[in-house]
Amino acid sequence: MESISNEFPISLRSWPTSGHDPSALPTLIQRINFERGGFLNITEESLRQEIAEEEANGMDNDESSSSDEEEEPDKLKELMMAREELLREIEQAHQSALYALDFISLLLTKDVAVDISPLLTDLVGPKTLGADKVAASKLTEAQKLDDKQIAKGWKAQSLNKAIDSIQASAERLEKEIEHETKYWEQVLAVSDNGWAVCRLPNEKHILGVRYGFSEASSAFKTRSLAVLQRNPDGGISLDQGMSETAPKTLRARIQVNGKDTGITPVPNPAPKDAPIETLIHQARNTIFAEELWQELNREARSFAPVQDNDDCLVCPLTANKTMILELVTLGEPQPPTSSADNDIAEAIYLALHLLLSYSHRGNYRRRTQARKPISPSSMVEPAQTVTLVRGILTRLTYQESIKQLYSLLDPLCLVLNKASIPASYTRVPTTSTPPSHLSNAEKTIMTLMERLEARFALSITSSTTLNIQLRTFLSPLCSAFFVSLPNPTDPVVVTAPPFNEGYSSFEALRDYVLQATACALAASLTPSLVQLPPPPPVNDGEDKMALDSANNNEKETESQKVKEDKKWIQTGQFTLLSNVENQKQLSISVHAERSRDPKVRKPGVSLQLVWDGPRSQIPEDDDEAAGKGRSSSLSLGGEGLVRMGDSEAGKRMMEKSGKRGEKAYVWVAWENEKQNAWGEDEGEVVNSFEDVVKDVEKSS
Amino acid sequence: MHELFLTTQISNDDLQRALRILQGYCGMSPVHILRRHLKWEGPRTRTPKGIDPAFIQKQHRDKVPQWKALSEQLGRQSYVLTLIYDVDRGQFGQTSTQSEETNGASQISGCDQIPGILRWSDLPDPAGNRPVNSRLIVNIENEMGLCTVLKSMNHRFSNEIIQECNRFVHGNVIFEINRYLQLPENDTPSSIRTELPPYESLVPFDGDNKWILTASVLVLDGNNPEQMQKGIDELAAVMLDFEGCFNLEKRDRHIFDTRIKF
Known part of the structure; x- marks a missing residue:
């Protein structure tokens, strides 16, 4: 090494490869062609001038950059130095x-x-x-005095400087104290208002405020901490760091046939100099909205009714109403809408927020309960699913099912009452209670969303009562109807037994109830097919339905003799009866109807008696086709079908049936129809079921 | 089932501070629990019998393994067993109006009519290199008629104590700040009380009214090193977090000895 002089250049770099050499001729030619469009306009003078200009600009830049550095010195570095x-x-x-x-x-x-x-x-x-003194001092007294004066002057000057410096420091400290006091007052105010103020986990000397939710999913929990930054004037500002995003909120819109009919308001964002409390609130609302949005998207992936469509979630609420959810930035302009369904939009918006809070409560309860011992199964944490839109749709399905039940039972009882059959229904209160360890808020949400159940007792005749139970399930989302016959001697037990597994659709239930009603009415005209056992003892604990059935048994026993006098017997079909004396056949049927008015498609029920011939439907006439519907119809003494009705138009109309020898009597009732919807001058009083049957028995 | 645990003492003056610290650490409010602990001593014999196999077979199938494990332990050695019943503050100082409760049978049936926990814990394992105490335990929960069961197993009721507990949960770690309260002297100390004295008349078992902070983790299979290590790691992390605040440490195992010695 000594043999190598210091000036000898040593490079530790690898020898440059020819392929990447920027100074290689092909590369240079290519570069010149690309940068300057060929060699045509390049001269030595122009290149020299360009180099000179670049150098001059470079110096300017250096100066400007150095001046920038001077303007922004690194205070910490200076302080350390x-x-x-x-x-x-x-x-x-x-x-x-x-x-x-x-x-x-x-x-x-x-x-x-x-x-x-x-x-x-x-x-x-x-x-x-x-040491020895070798010569006397040359200092004279005057010089000494002068030195003393100079020393005094220096001392005084230094003292003055020190005083000035101390005064400046005191003033600075005073200002600093003011700023600190102001800062801490605001920090305390934040803390006193219930926000959790804590030190940042990684930077212990910095204070932060936890504005998020402790039970949120982990991604949002870690983002829920913001720095309480002190401004130079002692004011306080919120610094959310990397997680800072534009303030957002969830917006719910309701659309009918593609047009917006309801929307939730989107507030304007708080200005940056707004009070700290407002900014914290805004940050909290934003993180909540973002978590809600994430959970909604997660739910949409596994819940078919919700569709992800261009940054918004679309979900049908009813046949013509659609819900649209989206995450929007605060202050975003609202699309023009009517305000007809604003209440629905707002209710959905609130319900979704409540359901996420409900899920947070559930997380807290699970987290704070003593866990099971550590085992292989406990080491795998099950993923928690959040019920949001599913909860709303479950509630809507339940309400729709209840509505459907009323739309069946109301007109059914009404039409039977019109035929002087004392049918009625009652809604039996359900007794399921949510777990006692839940808070009242959680109990309320659970009651609205889970274990949805309704019971109805439909009494058709003295011996027939149907217990209808509706259950709506959260997952899978559906309603099921269960029917039971509390009276074991009920003739319907033989003629139309209910399906034990329940009915998964309202249409199936409706068909069964109508068929069971027809069977029950037919059974009331024929001798009983079921031998009556002694009435069962009634315990105190049995529910109202059992009591009703026991009462029905007693009534049935009283009317037994009357029944045995009847002249009708059942044929192969339980709703088709045959008269033992005059050999006439009587068919009893109950049908679901729907009014023809296209604006209001009211559901209804018709009870039909058809005799002397094969069963047939009542032929429809032009008025029905025109949508006026019919309220009730009657046939008297074989004169043919006489129709009385059109309660909606309030006028009566009479006409005759087409087929000779085929007679029918029809009672019809619509949902929400009053007991006697027609006026006194609107026609004859409708005959009772019993009268019509007697007329049929008497007619030859 | 194994219980891994660390303990420390907290003076009554520091209780509120400790509660606040744990409240922040666990992110939850303390769950306040009051429990009756009825101590039952096993027979003083070198050849104790376990539990009647016919009785074990009658139990719910989920609990049969626990009863079998307990029978196996009680067949080798007599222990002090504990019956634990939840009580609330309102039950203290209430006088019973039933005159028949004075006889022994009804005293037992009083506790038999409510669900309780039968707890057995072994002498903790020798420490070795483990930084925590560990012991085998059996907890049979939500069981009715436990007093009668213990009577039939020739166990003798010895004494009763009230546990006042504040419980926190942090992952798999359960923190309990406990103190034990003695009931005033009874006319018939060998019988189970039918009514609890006023709460104010209870006397702390510890003369200085100290509280015991226990951090514990339950492990289903103590022979599984992976499960045990997970439990130990969680407790060690807690010990590290509270270094300088709570002196959670492993104690001499003989403090927790529940064997009958004669």
């Missing part, structure tokens, strides 16, 4: 003082015993240095 310099100076002064002390001590050892440092003792030994 000053501190190091100060320490160095102090150390140097300390060393100098020690040397001086050692020197004087060594000098004094000649005359008096003075302790000197052991190092000096070892090095030179005591009494090895002496």
Whole structure:
């Protein structure tokens, strides 16, 4: 190595490969062609001028950059350097003082015993240095006085400087104290208002506020901390760091046939200089909305009714109403809408927020319960699903099912009442209670969303009562109807037994109930097919339905003799009866109807008696086709079908049936129809079921 | 089932501070629990019998393994067993109007009519290199008629104590700040009380009214090193987090000895 001179250039770089050499001729030609469009316009003078200009610009840039650096000095670095310099100076002064002390001590050892440092003792030994005055001082008294004056002046000047410096520091400290006081007052105000103020986990000297939710999913929990930054004037500002996003909120819209009919309002964002409390609230609302949005999207992936469509979620609510959910930035302009369904939009918006809070409560309860022992199965945490839109749709399905039940039972009882059959229905209160350890808020949500159940008791005749139970399930989302016959001697047990597994659709239930009604009416005209056992004892604990059935049994026993006098017997079909005396056949049927008015498609029920011939439907006439519907119809003494009705139009109409020898009597009732919807001048009083049957029995 | 645990003491003056610290650490409000602990001593014999196999077979199938494990332990050695019943503050100081409760049978049936927990815990394992105490335990929960069962197993009721507990949960770790309260002297100390004295008349078991902070983790299979290590790691992390605040540490295992010695 010594043989190599210092000027010898040594490079540790690898030898450049020809393929990547920027100065290679092909590369240069290509570059010149690309940058300058060929060699045509390039001259040596122009290149020199360009280089000179670039150098000049480069110097300017350097100057400007250096001036920028000067403008923004690194205070911390400066402070550290000053501190190091100060320490160095102090150390140097300390060393100098020690040397001086050692020197004087060594000098004094000649005359008096003075302790000197052991190092000096070892090095030179005591009494090895002496001093004598060799000449008198040349300083005159005047010079001494002058020196004293100069010293005084320096001292005074230094003192003045020190005072100025201390005053400046005091003023600065005073301002700093004011700012600190202001800052801490605001921090305390934040804390007093219930926000959790804590130190940042990684930077313990910085205060933060936890504005998020402790039970949120982990991604949002970690984002829920913001720095309470102190401004230069002592004010406080919220710094959310990397997680800071534009404030957002969830917007719910309702659309009918593609047109917006309801929307939730989107507030304007708070200005940056707004009170800290407002900013924290806004940050909290934003993180909640973002979590809600994430959970809604997660739910949409596994819940078919919700569709993800261009940054919004679309879900049908009813046949013609659609819900649209989207995450929007605060202050975003609202699309023009009518306000007809604003209430629905707002209710959905609130319900979704409540359901996410409900899910947070559930997380808290699970987290704070003692866990099961550590085992292989407990090491895998099951993923928690949040019920949001599913909860709303479950409730809507339940309400729709209840509505459907009323739309069946109302007109059914009404039409039977019109035929003087004392049918009625009651809604039996359900007794399921949510778990007692839940809070009232959780109980309320659970009651609205889970274990949805309704029970109805439909009494058709004295011996027939149907218990209808509706259950709506959260997952899978559906309604099921279960029918039971509390009276074991009920003739319907034989003629139309209910399906034990329940009915999964309302249409199936409706068909069964109508068929069971027809069977029950037919059974009331024929001798009983079921032998009556002794009435069962009624316990106190049995429910109202059982009591009703027991009462029905008693009534049935009383009317047994009357029944046995009937002249009708059942044929192969339970709703088709045959008269033992005149051989006439009587068919009883109950049908679901729907009014023809296209604006209001009211559901209804018709009860039909058809005799003397094969069963047939009542032929529809032009008025029905025109949508007026029919309220009730009657046939008297074989004159043909006489129709009385059109309760909606309030006028009566009479006409005759087409087929000869085929007679029918029809009662019709619509949902929400009053008991006697027609006026006194609107027609004849409708005959009762019993009267019509007697007429049929008497007619030859 | 194994219980891994660490303990420390907290003075009554520091209780509120400790509660606040744990409240922040666990992110939950303390769950306040009051429990009756009825101590039952096993027979003083070197050849104790376990539990009647016919009785074990009658139990719910989910609980049969626990009863079998308990029978196996009680067949080798007599222990002090504990019956634990939840009580609330309102039950203290209430006088019973039933005159028949004075006889022994009704005293037992009083506790038999409510669900309780039968708890057995072994002498903790020798420490070795483990930084925590560990012991085998059996907890049979939500069981009726436990007093009668223990009577039939020739166990003798010895004493009763009230546990006042504040419980927190942090992952798999359960923190309990406990103190034990003695009931005033009874006319018939060998019988189970039918009514609890006023709460104010209870005397702390510890003369200085100290509280015991226990951090514990339950492990289903103590022979599974992976499960045990997970439990130990969680407790060690807690110990580290509270370094300088709570001196959670492993104690001499003989403090927790429940064996009958004669």
